[in-house]
Amino acid sequence: MKYVLVIPDGCADEPQASLGGRTPLEAADIPAMDAVVAAGLVGRANHVPPHLPPGSDVANLSLLGYDPNVYFTGRAPLEAAAQGIELGPNDCAIRCNLVTIEDQTMRDFTAGHVSTEEATALLATLQTELGGTRLEFVPGVSYRNLVIYRGGETAPPFSSDTRATPPHDLTDKSVLDDYPRGPGSDLLNQLMHESVSIFADHPVNVHRRQKGLPPATNIWLWGQGRTPAVRPFAEVYGKQGAMITAVDLLRGLAALLGWRRIDVAGATGYLDTDYAAKGRAAIAALPDVDLVCVHVEAPDEASHEGRVDEKIKALEQIDRHIVAPLHEALRGQGDYRILVTPDHPTPLRTKTHSHGFVPFALAGTGVTVDTARTYSETTAGSSAVAFADGWKLMRYFLGG
Numbered sequence: 582m583k584y585v586l587v588i589p590d591g592c593a594d595e596p597q598a599s600l601g602g603r604t605p606l607e608a609a610d611i612p613a614m615d616a617v618v619a620a621g622l623v624g625r626a627n628h629v630p631p632h633l634p635p636g637s638d639v640a641n642l643s644l645l646g647y648d649p650n651v652y653f654t655g656r657a658p659l660e661a662a663a664q665g666i667e668l669g670p671n672d673c674a675i676r677c678n679l680v681t682i683e684d685q686t687m688r689d690f691t692a693g694h695v696s697t698e699e700a701t702a703l704l705a706t707l708q709t710e711l712g713g714t715r716l717e718f719v720p721g722v723s724y725r726n727l728v729i730y731r732g733g734e735t736a737p738p739f740s741s742d743t744r745a746t747p748p749h750d751l752t753d754k755s756v757l758d759d760y761p762r763g764p765g766s767d768l769l770n771q772l773m774h775e776s777v778s779i780f781a782d783h784p785v786n787v788h789r790r791q792k793g794l795p796p797a798t799n800i801w802l803w804g805q806g807r808t809p810a811v812r813p814f815a816e817v818y819g820k821q822g823a824m825i826t827a828v829d830l831l832r833g834l835a836a837l838l839g840w841r842r843i844d845v846a847g848a849t850g851y852l853d854t855d856y857a858a859k860g861r862a863a864i865a866a867l868p869d870v871d872l873v874c875v876h877v878e879a880p881d882e883a884s885h886e887g888r889v890d891e892k893i894k895a896l897e898q899i900d901r902h903i904v905a906p907l908h909e910a911l912r913g914q915g916d917y918r919i920l921v922t923p924d925h926p927t928p929l930r931t932k933t934h935s936h937g938f939v940p941f942a943l944a945g946t947g948v949t950v951d952t953a954r955t956y957s958e959t960t961a962g963s964s965a966v967a968f969a970d971g972w973k974l975m976r977y978f979l980g981g
């Protein structure tokens with residue numbers, strides 16, 4: 582049996598006045614996703630327990646079949662795993678966004694999608710000024726970077742009570758009430774504060790201002806945690822997996838679960854990603870593993886930017902270039918199952934992730950066929966198949 586999981590990140594949404602009361606999924610032309618529902622069923626699952634933040638970290642951990650109540654320790658350790666960074670028992674990874682804050686307002690949580698080259702230069706200066714044996718500033722991709730806290734013999738100051746707000750939750754809002762709080766927050770706030778003067782006249786920012794681009798005014802620290810103690814996916818579920826994604830968080834999850842990571846040229850994690858290349862890479866990977874997962878960040882990014890047209894376009898590209906060819910390839914090779922589902926809703930109205938159920942489409946060998954014919958929040962809402970503990974969906978998908 583071959584399994585394919587397609588994750589259009591954050592695609593679940595609310596009815597839009599601009600779409601005549603339809604959701605983006607309902608307005609988009611997605612015949613391949615509808616065909617999955619028509620050949621199988623539509624259902625809904627909630628991947629974010631009420632007391633945890635509705636991040637892609639929590640939600641994708643659940644989507645891949647691990648109870649976030651037990652295993653979630655923070656986003657940054659997952660991204661550290663993606664980069665092959667080993668964390669000792671007293672080490673913590675901390676997410677280090679490059680952001681644009683003006684007048685204490687979060688103007689841009691990506692610092693204008695600062696380039697990786699620019700980010701690397703800014704992080705190198707932070708390492709010189711603030712780094713050492715205890716703190717390592719590690720460049721990643723664009724605005725998504727890390728700080729590694731090395732505790733050595735001493736336990737790190739952070740705990741599950743440390744509160745740090747994801748900067749994408751603060752878009753266009755005042756940041757004054759959302760600086761880190763709780764154990765270890767003094768250190769986080771101090772580093773964030775010191776970055777302001779270090780960045781103010783940095784050559785990267787001088788150059789960006791000259792070009793009319795938003796400068797990286799601050800670092801924003803969040804997502805801190807130790808490495809989660811997950812058992813490999815093959816041990817828990819008896820299947821070998823492979824992950825196709827442009828996002829470090831998902832690459833890290835895959836690494837921790839013992840999945841193969843497949844790099845695809847042209848996969849950007851943004852609206853301009855090469856959808857067809859991802860579809861081809863997934864088909865090429867099918868013979869080698871039991872389960873191929875294709876994650877696409879674009880619908881989530883479109884929501885963060887409040888762009889309904891881009892969200893619909895992303896869904897249509899995923900449908901045409903990923904779901905359609907994969908479903909066809911699966912049908913041509915024997916027993917299979919295909920699951921299409923986002924991790925969490927990202928409503929255009931709020932431009933940020935939310936709690937709540939997301940719709941999923943499931944078809945293939947042995948899957949009960951229901952009467953639904955389209956993939957949407959509405960059809961999922963009236964389905965009898967619902968998982969309040971979203972992490973239990975994986976075993977249902979695998980037929981166990």
Ligand SMILES: [Zn+2]
Nearest residue numbers: 590591637924
């Ligand atoms: Zn997400």
